[in-house]
Amino acid sequence: MSKDEWPLYEVFIRSKSGLSHRHAGSVHAADDDMALTNARDTYTRRNEGVSIWVVRSDRIVASDPAETAAFFEPAEDKIYRHPTFYEIPDEVDNL
Amino acid sequence: MYTQGLDQAGKSDPAGAETKAQLDAFQARVDAEEKIEAKDWMPEAYRRTLIRQISQHAHSEIIGMQPEGNWLTRAPTLKRKAILLAKVQDEAGHGLYLYGAAETLGISRDRMVADLLSGKAKYSSIFNYPTLTWADIGAIGWLVDGAAIMNQIPLCRCSYGPYSRAMVRICKEESFHQRQGYEIMLTLCRGTDEQKAMAQDALNRFWWPSLMMFGPSDAASKHSAQSMAWKIKRFSNDELRQKFIDVTVPQAEYLGLKVPDDKLRFDEETGHYEHSDIDWQEFFDVIAGNGPCNEQRMAKRRKAHDDGAWVREAARAHAAKRAKAAA
Amino acid sequence: MTPDAALIRYVTRLGDNALVLGQRMIELVAASPELEEELANANFALDYIGQARMLYTHAGEREGQGRNEDDVAFLRAEHEYRNLLLVEQPNGHFGDSTVRAVLFESFYVLLLDALTRCDDEGLAGIAARAVKEVRYHLKHSSQWLVRLGDGTEESHVRAQQSLNDLWRFTGEMFADDEVDRIVRDEFDGPDLNVIAGQWRQAVAAIVGAATLEMPADGWMASGGKSGRHTEHFGYLLADLQYMQRVYPGAAW
Numbered sequence: 324m325s326k327d328e329w330p331l332y333e334v335f336i337r338s339k340s341g342l343s344h345r346h347a348g349s350v351h352a353a354d355d356d357m358a359l360t361n362a363r364d365t366y367t368r369r370n371e372g373v374s375i376w377v378v379r380s381d382r383i384v385a386s387d388p389a390e391t392a393a394f395f396e397p398a399e400d401k402i403y404r405h406p407t408f409y410e411i412p413d414e415v416d417n418l
Numbered sequence: 419m420y421t422q423g424l425d426q427a428g429k430s431d432p433a434g435a436e437t438k439a440q441l442d443a444f445q446a447r448v449d450a451e452e453k454i455e456a457k458d459w460m461p462e463a464y465r466r467t468l469i470r471q472i473s474q475h476a477h478s479e480i481i482g483m484q485p486e487g488n489w490l491t492r493a494p495t496l497k498r499k500a501i502l503l504a505k506v507q508d509e510a511g512h513g514l515y516l517y518g519a520a521e522t523l524g525i526s527r528d529r530m531v532a533d534l535l536s537g538k539a540k541y542s543s544i545f546n547y548p549t550l551t552w553a554d555i556g557a558i559g560w561l562v563d564g565a566a567i568m569n570q571i572p573l574c575r576c577s578y579g580p581y582s583r584a585m586v587r588i589c590k591e592e593s594f595h596q597r598q599g600y601e602i603m604l605t606l607c608r609g610t611d612e613q614k615a616m617a618q619d620a621l622n623r624f625w626w627p628s629l630m631m632f633g634p635s636d637a638a639s640k641h642s643a644q645s646m647a648w649k650i651k652r653f654s655n656d657e658l659r660q661k662f663i664d665v666t667v668p669q670a671e672y673l674g675l676k677v678p679d680d681k682l683r684f685d686e687e688t689g690h691y692e693h694s695d696i697d698w699q700e701f702f703d704v705i706a707g708n709g710p711c712n713e714q715r716m717a718k719r720r721k722a723h724d725d726g727a728w729v730r731e732a733a734r735a736h737a738a739k740r741a742k743a744a745a
Numbered sequence: 746m747t748p749d750a751a752l753i754r755y756v757t758r759l760g761d762n763a764l765v766l767g768q769r770m771i772e773l774v775a776a777s778p779e780l781e782e783e784l785a786n787a788n789f790a791l792d793y794i795g796q797a798r799m800l801y802t803h804a805g806e807r808e809g810q811g812r813n814e815d816d817v818a819f820l821r822a823e824h825e826y827r828n829l830l831l832v833e834q835p836n837g838h839f840g841d842s843t844v845r846a847v848l849f850e851s852f853y854v855l856l857l858d859a860l861t862r863c864d865d866e867g868l869a870g871i872a873a874r875a876v877k878e879v880r881y882h883l884k885h886s887s888q889w890l891v892r893l894g895d896g897t898e899e900s901h902v903r904a905q906q907s908l909n910d911l912w913r914f915t916g917e918m919f920a921d922d923e924v925d926r927i928v929r930d931e932f933d934g935p936d937l938n939v940i941a942g943q944w945r946q947a948v949a950a951i952v953g954a955a956t957l958e959m960p961a962d963g964w965m966a967s968g969g970k971s972g973r974h975t976e977h978f979g980y981l982l983a984d985l986q987y988m989q990r991v992y993p994g995a996a997w
Binding site: 327328329331348349350351353354357365368369385387388389 | 455457458459507508511514515518521526527528584587591730731733734736737740
């Protein structure tokens with residue numbers, strides 16, 4: 324980012340109540356209030372949202388793609404965490 | 419649309435630090451239709467090709483606001499005014515999404531804008547043609563957005579995740595743009611003789627520049643193959659242009675308008691329309707800055723940027739004051 | 746003037762304010778100081794054009810002579826437009842258009858809020874919709890005025906100058922005429938004297954937050970509400986009406 328540029332914010336939109344916020348894109352803004360209005364004016368022009376979160380992009384802590392294997396692969400072999408791992412006779416209901 | 423500069427590939431890694439193993443692994447991911455995300459390893463040339471293509475696409479959206487914006491204050495009805503304003507606004511939004519996608523590759527929007535204003539970066543040649551009558555607004559929606567859609571739909575499947583996601587949103591939003599343009603043309607063609615003549619004149623002026631939007635023939639480009647291999651590009655310029663002609667000519671016939679090409683004829687054997695050669699000299703002239711409106715478009719963009727400098731600075735200064743007060 | 750005639754004129758006047766300000770904001774397209782502001786400006790202009798359409802349609806229906814929104818919007822002579830002089834003022838720089846928005850929208854939001862309770866159902870319905878839009882516009886414009894006023898030395902000076910320059914167009918908003926009085930008395934419409942006090946308080950709060958000074962109430966320009974416009978207006982109309990005047994009766 325150049326020093327003259329307004330900071331970048333990431334925008335998350337809840338499309339309707341009951342759903343979680345989802346990443347929509349980003350906007351530049353000089354301050355938090357502006358980030359919210361800019362997000363509203365950019366990403367909800369077609370009635371896409373009922374709630375907006377904005378967060379400065381440089382405040383997001385992200386996992387490192389180089390560590391993807393160490394981060395996520397260990398979960399792959401824990402198949403006993405999934406219901407399909409268990410064999411239950413068809414006659415048994417409500418399990 | 420507006421990816422005419424696509425075929426200029428990015429320079430390869432200057433330090434030469436990319437190993438064959440890295441490049442092969444990257445290509446394998448692309449071949450497997452995996453999306454590449456911002457922080458993933460990628461060849462430097464892939465990054466630079468994308469930055470150039472996406473920023474050029476963004477610049478085109480921004481400059482593209484001007485020819486249509488030219489008729490906003492004079493739109494003939496309030497409904498047309500609102501529709502056109504919504505469309506021009508969408509173009510600003512699409513520029514914004516695209517700059518955002520390019521920013522994930524490590525370039526600032528300021529940098530991209532500076533490159534546009536200095537004339538270093540290019541934008542689509544089509545926006546250097548003037549909008550002289552209201553019918554031009556119809557022709558732009560119908561032809562220019564029609565050509566854009568041809569090019570943009572495949573970009574939704576581009577290998578680079580942020581670009582692909584931006585394009586999905588853009589295509590969804592643009593679905594009304596071409597239809598409103600055709601509807602304007604239809605209304606004119608069903609109107610008075612004067613209105614119909616206006617529509618024909620607009621088609622005459624925008625037909626060839628629209629065909630040029632797909633860029634020169636791929637045969638002339640040595641970089642297309644690389645973009646294809648990286649799945650940034652999925653169809654050749656000529657394929658897309660032919661597809662555009664094939665769908666557009668019957669639409670013109672329905673309007674009762676004549677496509678300005680005496681050699682145009684449908685080839686039963688191939689199932690495609692044959693057309694005259696395109697005047698590529700005109701295309702290269704316009705790209706080089708010598709089109710009817712290049713100077714005017716850039717001057718307006720520079721003025722808006724310069725006039726806004728004190729405003730952007732004020733907002734920064736105010737934010738700094740507030741941050742200081744809060745600390 | 747019959748109550749009905751006054752109401753039609755009143756609604757048309759509101760439509761004129763919305764159309765003329767919308768048209769001014771449209772002139773700003775592709776000239777905003779930053780890309781995000783481009784989106785915001787277009788949203789507001791769309792809101793205003795939308796309001797003008799609803800108001801003109803309503804006026805045409807009440808009038809009952811078959812005039813649609815476009816007939817009302819495009820086919821009148823200059824003196825038949827009755828918008829406030831404030832909204833027809835040229836855009837100037839970003840400080841000017843921001844101050845114009847703050848001054849008008851702080852008034853308009855109060856007016857619309859009162860109109861949601863008026864006795865004309867159609868107008869009350871339009872006001873209920875419009876007031877939500879304008880509340881947001883005002884939030885946006887007043888936040889900007891604070892940034893400009895309390896930003897850099899340059900922006901502070903410019904914003905104060907804009908405020909001083911446009912202040913003389915604010916008196917007209919509260920100078921009630923026969924139309925205002927009939928709508929107030931016969932349709933339970935807004936009382937401009939009450940709104941004037943509320944407006945002053947609201948604007949003083951924004952101006953204070955922007956570290957600017959409230960200008961002194963000197964001579965006030967007026968005439969828009971009775972069809973006597975500033976010279977700028979003819980050019981705005983020339984653009985607006987161009988197509989309808991050159992191709993009379995054509996469908997678009």
